[in-house]
Every structure is written in structure tokens, then in C-alpha cells.
Amino acid sequence: MRNEPKRCGWCEGDPLYEAYHDNEWGVPIYDDATLFEFLILETFQAGLSWITVLRKRENFRTAFDNFNYNSIAKYNEEKINQLLHNKGIIRNKLKINATVSNAKAFLKIRDDFGTFSKYIWSFVNGKPIINSYNNYKEAPANTELSDKISADLKKRGFKFVGSTVVYAHMQATGMVNDHEVSCFRHEEVKKKVK
Numbered sequence: 426m427r428n429e430p431k432r433c434g435w436c437e438g439d440p441l442y443e444a445y446h447d448n449e450w451g452v453p454i455y456d457d458a459t460l461f462e463f464l465i466l467e468t469f470q471a472g473l474s475w476i477t478v479l480r481k482r483e484n485f486r487t488a489f490d491n492f493n494y495n496s497i498a499k500y501n502e503e504k505i506n507q508l509l510h511n512k513g514i515i516r517n518k519l520k521i522n523a524t525v526s527n528a529k530a531f532l533k534i535r536d537d538f539g540t541f542s543k544y545i546w547s548f549v550n551g552k553p554i555i556n557s558y559n560n561y562k563e564a565p566a567n568t569e570l571s572d573k574i575s576a577d578l579k580k581r582g583f584k585f586v587g588s589t590v591v592y593a594h595m596q597a598t599g600m601v602n603d604h605e606v607s608c609f610r611h612e613e614v615k616k617k618v619k
Contacts, residue, residue: 430609435561442476451614453553453599455542460598461531462492465524467594468585469515475593477515484513489524497528523584530582546600548574554601555615564603567592 436446454460466485470478478485488511490496500508508514508521531541538544548570558564567575567588574595575588595601604611 431607432610433561433605433608439476441479445479447610450597451599451602451604451610452617453614455546457494457535457541458492460541460545461494461528462486463594463597464527464531464586465489465492467590467597468523468527469517469520470593471520471585471587471590473515481514484511488514494528494531497525498532500525500528520585527583527585530578534581545574545598549600553599553615553618556601556603557606558603559606561603561605564596565592571595 430447432443432446436442436450454463466478466482469485486492488508505518505521505525509516509518534541534544538547554570556564571588571592575586575591578586578591592601596603599614599617602611602614604614
């Protein structure tokens with residue numbers, strides 16, 4: 426058996442989870458397209474496990490026009506009905522409708538702030554919050570900051586963006602570094618700050 430690096434406990438044992446953890450989770454993202462992709466995926470994850478969504482990620486990419494917010498904002502009833510019959514994704518009508526309305530709200534934020542990235546990163550002054558957890562179970566499900574961001578997103582018309590979903594989005598997109606301190610990615614991710 427080869428010598429595996431020390432990873433966060435939540436991803437160990439599943440190759441897909443490990444690859445996601447090793448290459449994406451916690452890396453600061455400033456690109457609107459990728460931020461929107463994670464927003465969609467986190468929306469569909471609400472109430473489910475992340476691995477369920479991760480396993481369907483490529484199906485979501487195909488079904489939702491490569492996560493193109495401009496296209497998704499224009500989806501009509503016919504397109505929504507197609508999605509409801511797509512067995513490759515999570516077929517939840519409320520979440521599919523929320524994805525369309527969230528794309529519209531996303532575009533409005535881009536109009537108001539120039540980019541969604543400027544808007545969302547302004548909550549942490551453009552720099553990730555570096556936490557120091559010994560065990561991933563120490564990380565909170567939500568924080569006062571995720572409460573604040575959630576409330577602001579809802580005020581701007583977003584749906585399925587409760588504080589827990591927002592905190593998961595912050596973790597995924599590197600707004601917070603919640604890698605365990607013993608994880609090989611904790612230090613690597615810290616170096617990826619813009």
C-alpha cells in the first residue's frame with residue numbers, strides 16, 4: 426500500500442471524495458462561473474449528503490448548460506419539465522425552480538457589483554478565514570457570518586440559501602479554510618490566496 430497523505434477525516438475512503446478534497450475543497454475561488462456552479466450544487470445538496478451531489482455533478486453540468494447562469498436565467502416551463510424528467514440529477518421541483526430564480530438574482534448582483542465574486546468576497550474583505558480545527562467535526566454547520574450572508578442573499582431573491590448551505594458554500598469556495606490542521610491541504614490552501 427502506498428503512503429497516502431493525511432487528509433480530513435470526512436473524505437477518506439472514497440476516491441471521488443478524496444479527489445474533490447485534494448483538488449478543489451477550500452481553494453479560494455474568485456471566478457463567477459465556478460462560484461455559481463458551487464451555488465447550484467450546494468442548493469441541490471440541501472438536506473442530502475455532499476457525496477450524492479458530487480456523484481451527479483457531471484449530469485448536473487450537462488443538464489444545466491455547463492452551469493451557465495445567463496442560460497439558466499432564461500429557462501422556461503418546458504426546460505424545467507425536461508429537468509424534472511432527467512434521472513441523472515436530483516429531480517426536486519422547488520430546487521430546480523430555485524436554480525432558475527437564483528440565476529436571475531445572480532445576474533442582478535453582477536449588475537450591481539460588477540461581479541458576484543466582488544459581492545460575496547466583500548463579506549470577508551477579500552481574504553479567507555483560516556480556521557484551526559484538529560477534527561473536521563469541530564467545524565460549525567453555520568456561523569454568524571453565514572447567517573448574515575444568508576439573510577442578504579435571501580433579501581436579494583435567492584432561495585435555498587439557508588445559513589448551513591451558505592457555510593458549506595464558503596467552505597467549498599475557500600472563503601473559509603476548514604481543512605484539519607494535520608491535513609496536507611491546510612497549508613497548501615493557505616498559499617493560494619489571491
